[in-house]
Amino acid sequence: MFFGSDNTGPAHPAALEALLRANTGHAASYGEDALTAQVQDRIRTLFEAPDAAVYLVPTGTAANALALACLSNPWETVFCTAMAHINVDECGAPEFFTGGAKLTLIDAPDGKMTPEALTTAIAGEENRGVHGVQRGPVSLTQATEAGTIYTVDEVTALSAVARAHNLPVHMDGARFANALVRLGCSPAELSWKAGVDVLCFGGTKNGLLGVEAVILFDPARAWEFELRRKRAAHLFSKHRYLAAQMDAYLEGDLWHDLATKANAACDYLLNGLIASGQAEICFPIEANMIFARWPRALHQRLFDAGAAYSLWSGSLTGDDPAEPLMARLVCDWSATSADADRFLANLQR
Template sequence: MNFGSDNQAGVSPAILQTLVQAASGIQSAYGNDDWCARAEQMLCEAFDTPLKAFFVATGTAANCLALSTIAQPWNAVVCHDMAHIAVDENSAPEWFTGGARLLPLATDSGKLLAGDLERFLASYPASPPHNMLPSAVSISQVSENGLVYQPHEVAALAASAHAKGLRLHMDGARLANAVAALGCHPADITCKAGVDVLSLGASKNGALMAEAVVFFDQALAEHFRIRQKRAGQLVSKSRLIGAQYCAWLQDGHWLQLARHANASARSLADALVATRAVRLAWPAEANEVFAILPRALHVQLLSHGVRCSDWYDTSIPRGTALAADEMVVRFVASWSSTSDEVQALADLVRSLA
């Protein structure tokens, strides 16, 4: 019963088969191959817009390289206080940007919305050269609390950011899950909503190791290959990443995988709450379940081989009280989660509770 992370799931057979195909023969190196060219074209078709795409090996590299194009060393990037770039990427954002500082904001909604940004900027000291100049906003879709930004929320945030001369970056490590949850066109929550640059992750959703930096504002992509090279992310056999994107996008495979993960998480959330020993910290809108449960129950689950992650107490909504014997736990469903796993965990929680 592994609900530790979608990072821990294996590789979709369709993607693995395409990898085997791409591994044979000879192709140009450093992204100048047919697979990467086809992958970029398929991304243009998926988002229904011209774009520039660059393929890298890790999500941290994708996020931080993207930020380096919209934040100079003397700039600042506004983000949610639970954002992956603020909590889980060490000092990589500062290192890749040459020193740009993250300005994390705590919010009541669990998201970073237009009103939050406007209130912050209205109170932010603006007396250069003494203060950093905010140049960018970064949001995660799906958010780090498992919440999905609606198209109008992204559009409003982008409008507020652009009005102040700020660019909008989206960490799309779970973008497929968001698109599947909303049932919208991928463009509705990205380029059409005003996102300037997107980190599009496939590794959490069926790929082996595949991340992309996607520029909807193509002018930002100037000299990006040089940034890749300096960061050690200009992969010689990039075709093996491009091929994964080709298989991932083919016939909507990425959304099929995401729908399955989302459905598994919803089933898990319903089953856990039904035991009455567990309550949800946030609605399970995509493929993550943030649950509040007794600490003793968590220990018992671990002893029975359940994989899940204890989570930050500060991540729950303001006003949600934790008893002394309670804790927050994150369960993540993946493309390979099974109904048997979900049922087994529900049965175990019921028996232990």
């Protein structure tokens, strides 16, 4: 009954086997090995972007922060939603790696920025001369921290607003695979063809031990990224072990299969929650994440039974057993219907 985060699930056996295969003999260090070159070419092919610069880093925070550093000057601001991961979960890393760029937060109740809200936010900056921050990149989270998904048309519309102001677009794609599976479109359609300049293509939340790909669709930014990655201590010496994971991820579209399983597990759990009559669903369920409310007493029962998930709002120790508290439940590729059935049985007991 573990629905705490897709970060906490096991690595897929294919990734472990790939590491064992890579752990033979000697290979050039710092990303100069043949396996890294192979992975870069495979990602270019997957995204229909033969000129893209592709780099591997071990964490999502590094991917986002280094990407934004290449898109921002220290005196600029990054436009993102108030609940964006780069705002609430990265301990100021984007501000640190950009040298102090500000984050301009845009209200988005369902996690998704709108063109109208983005236009208003952009208009609010770069109008105080030397005394105010200048306009910088737009950052989108796909899927969002609310578990919602930007459609291709929505990404295109937001990118058009950014382009109208000559601003680049960054996409935090830690759950890009989950979004892509749900939409049924191609990686290119949901990224550069929709106006995204830099995509962080996630692997850690989707069955890998720890690797993310930063895809710069404009290769002119490549050298700066390399320098920033090295300076930030994120250039692995034994780089082939990052590449091995990503190679397994790409082989046979494993990334797509794992995201499909995670989304399906989420749908199964969602249907059970709805059928139980105990849960109020808070946001549209579009990826592999559920936000729902049910009474404090039921939360206490579930935790006592060994369920693991995030209590998103309220306190478990409050006085009113009937007070609804919001939970976040996330399904990873390894989640099973048996896990969900046990959870639902305790919810309804």
